Amino acid sequence: MLSSHPPSRTMHPPERLTMSESTPLLALRGINKSFGVAHVLHDVDLAIYPGQVTALVGDNGAGKSTLVKCLAGIYPIDTGEYIFDGKPVSVHGPKDAGALGIEVVYQDLALCENLDIVENMFLGREKKSGIVLDETTTESKAREALTSLSVRTVKSVRQSVASLSGGQRQTVAIAKSVLWNSRVVLLDEPTAALGVAQTRQVLDLVRRLADSGVGVLLISHNLTDVFEVADRITALYLGRVAADVATKDVTSRQVVELITTGHSSDLDGAAAPSTTA
């Protein structure tokens, strides 16, 4: 179906990387996922490299969010290998993914509206002193993370999430993923609801995260953004990987072709594995 991409044969590692950095931090091999009769992911291979931004592109319904949820342990994988740090792992729930150092910003955000910003950012990982919640540390850390994202319009970190706009909620979700010493950050359309300035901040943050050695997976429909920050592009077409290429080897037109038809005629064969075999 697809030619596999063993890490050592990665086609176009950016020059600034050393060899060790070119082995994927997180890799999926031959992932299949069905919901009842709907076969959503077909033999998907994916690699996320440390220090790189991998963009995952594809049309609506291509299976991008499903893939992210499989990575995060929200959905169990039907068949296929999940490899982290070169070792096969099994991820059975969000806790396992968190323990590996994987942080996720979901497309539908999933925040508790009745809790405030700080409480949401630390949900499931509350800091405690004894058996009592440590509100002091959490509030200052949350404020620090939000400051880094230049959140200007939020009145207070103790505001309930119900009172935030869509963009503000998205910023909170992103800030949450920055809080932890994560090794891989998965962002499912993180800039979809953001204004110009906030999008700028998030793209800068994505780049900063990668430059500090984190492996970043960015899902976006905005190809300008993708070409600006991504090192690699993985295109998904109807649940299959249409291509896994270095950003500098493709043009925007070719990516559009991959997204809409699943193949691009003038993309060189090594970089664009056939989807019709």
Place this chain on the structure above:
Amino acid sequence: MTDIITESEEAGFASDLTQSNTLGESVQAYISRVRGGDMGALPSVFGLVVLFIVFGFANDRFLSNLNMANLITQAGPIIILAMALVPVLLLGEIDLSAGVAGGVAACVMGVLMVEHDQPWGLAVLAALATGAVIGIVIGLIVAKLGIPSFVVTLAFFLGLQGVTLKLIGEGGSVRINQEVIAGIANNNMSVAAGWILAVAVIAAYAVLALLRHRRKVERGLQHQPFAVVVAQIVALGLVTLGVAFVLNQDRSVNPTFPIKGIPYVLPMIVVLLILWTFALGRTTWGRHVYAVGGNPEAARRAGISVDRIRISVFMACSTMAALSLIVQASVSGKVSSSSGAGNALLYAVGAAVIGGTSLFGGKGKARDAVTGGLVIATIANGLGLLNQASWINFVVTGGVLLLAASVDAISRRRRSATGI
């Protein structure tokens, strides 16, 4: 990851307010919160004042010291059952069987003490364990099979009444005259102990509130204005001293046998209130209860075991319900085959909702059970004094429950419109 955070060029989170604003500003903020649908304890306190005025004029015995003490002991079981229901309501679930589950537990206690001559401590433990087991079973069914709690607990509501009948016999009852159990509602603290307790409660609250305020100011965290903290301490102090004063008066109708002092049920409620306020507000478990009630999917993605939270909440509810019906047994001096049936549960749900706990989940506090429970108990007590036919009692209480639920639904709509 801190290096990434600090690399940010400018500290743009500039408009975040941590400093306290003035008293006037926070009063204004409170008013706009209330207008936005976040009314907190306001409806129950307002309702209580209105009820006291109405019943006070309608019957001159209503405000007597004796009746005030009666009111407190009558409110006891309602408040405790409402406290049991608050965490369940926080999840957006309901436990219709809480009353009868408590009834079964109280029966177990009664039968053990009276028919098997067991010590009261053991009997109470057995009752609490009975409640816990019932709660675990309900929680398991709700969490693992995914049946709506309304249906599961309706089935238990019917089934458990059968268990009580089996334990006690048709139409029978067990007299509770064991000293300690009967004493919960019928014995009083000495006047001196009552005053000491009142002062200790106020002092502890004041110290904790002031320490907390100072720590927040020192660390630059969000905090209330100092004046508001002081106002809260003063308000709590006045209410506590007022209640202690009334209960420490002689309320006997027979001058040769003075009755005075705080009934033991009151400190019991205070302890439970502190416990539940702590558990819901300051522990991870409590935070997760709110999270599951607010958005179960978000909670699951945050790695919270939603099933475990559900089961633990139903367990806590039935255990507290057992305690409530033990207190009820103390008030009425017996456990009967109808213990916890009838309107006990509706009273408790009404109490929690009037107090400000939402039926839609995610919003509520332990103290709601106390303020709401007092409202419900006052209605029952006042109507009783007016010698009204019991049908009026049912109609009025049902109406109040409906009113509270409507206020809840409307304020929820306002909240989502104003985003508070």
